[in-house]
Amino acid sequence: MSGPIRVIVHPPSPTGGRRVRVDGEILGLAHNLTDVAEFLRRAGLEIDAAEVAQSPWIEWKGGGPERWGVEG
Template sequence: MNLPSIVVHAPALDGSRRITAGSQTLGIAYHLDDVVEVLRQADLDEIEVEESDIIDWRGGGPEDWPGLTEHPAR
């Protein structure tokens, strides 16, 4: 099966991370479990999220989910 390249983008100010496959946005995640669910809904649940070579984790890996308190105050 030919799987698409998945990108989990760097965290936004609210800690969410956009998930894309090519130019298509698959969803928004606030936790690793959300990434698993977004991929399941896209029929990509055979991907091992934390160890897959086709997932490009930008701005931190699967363990990086900063919340609002981890961003500097304005």
């Protein structure tokens, strides 16, 4: 893969969870950091769930890694 990898975790959906994209491709709807790490693993990017929140190459839109659903 050439160039930097672009990972975007989108804002929480109205029903909970956050869409995850890598280089424009939707990987799925994550409900926690473990889900994000698993989607990235399946895409060939090895990262531990504990490192997902701190990774400089993951862009968090609509809130940081602590937001997963709609707050009441």
